[in-house]
Amino acid sequence: MKIYALIPENMYRDLAAKHNINGLMRNFFGELSSPEEINLLLEQIRIxxxxxxANYPTIVRNITDTLVGTLPLLLYRDSASSAGSVYLRWRNVENNKSGQKAWENIVSDVxxxxxxxKSLVQIEKERLVLNMQVSILTSIMRQLSECAEKMEKIDELFQGGEHI
Structure with missing residues (x-):
C-alpha cells in the first residue's frame, strides 16, 4: 500500500542545491559585523x-488529485498570517471553518x-514540518531585520558624535 506524501520527493535536495541552506545557516551563526552583511543574509534567507x-501550489494541487482530495477537507495556502508569511492549513469543506477538527475526525474514523x-497522518506530519521550517526562516528574517536596524542606529549615533 503506497501512502501519499505531501512533500515532493526532490524538494529538499533542490532547495539545498539552489539556495545553499546549510551555507546560509553557517553565515547566520558566523560573524555579522555590519548592517549591509545582515541585510544581504536577510535577502538570501527570504529568497x-x-x-x-513556491512549492505550495504544486503540493496543494497534488493533494487534490489523490484519494485525499475526495474528503471533506481542503489543504490551502493561508497568507493571512500576522508574521507576513504563507502557511499550509486545513479547511473544512462542509462549513468553511478550520479543518483541524475535521482532520481529526477522519483520522480516528475506522x-x-x-x-x-495513514496518508492523512503522513501529510499532516509533513505539513507541520513545512510550516515549522517556514516559521523559523520568517523568525530569523525578522530578527535579522531588527538587528540591522539597531546596528544602523549605532553607526548613525557614532558618526553623529564624530562631528561634535
Missing part, C-alpha cells in the same frame, strides 16, 4: 523561504480506509 513557499487515514 530561500520564498523558494519553499470507516475510512487505512490507506486514506
Amino acid at each position: 530561500a523561504r520564498d523558494g519553499m513557499i 470507516s475510512y480506509s487505512d490507506k486514506v487515514r
Whole structure:
C-alpha cells in the first residue's frame, strides 16, 4: 500500500542545491559585523523561504488529485498570517471553518480506509514540518531585520558624535 506524501520527493535536495541552506545557516551563526552583511543574509534567507513557499501550489494541487482530495477537507495556502508569511492549513469543506477538527475526525474514523487515514497522518506530519521550517526562516528574517536596524542606529549615533 503506497501512502501519499505531501512533500515532493526532490524538494529538499533542490532547495539545498539552489539556495545553499546549510551555507546560509553557517553565515547566520558566523560573524555579522555590519548592517549591509545582515541585510544581504536577510535577502538570501527570504529568497530561500520564498523558494519553499513556491512549492505550495504544486503540493496543494497534488493533494487534490489523490484519494485525499475526495474528503471533506481542503489543504490551502493561508497568507493571512500576522508574521507576513504563507502557511499550509486545513479547511473544512462542509462549513468553511478550520479543518483541524475535521482532520481529526477522519483520522480516528475506522470507516475510512487505512490507506486514506495513514496518508492523512503522513501529510499532516509533513505539513507541520513545512510550516515549522517556514516559521523559523520568517523568525530569523525578522530578527535579522531588527538587528540591522539597531546596528544602523549605532553607526548613525557614532558618526553623529564624530562631528561634535
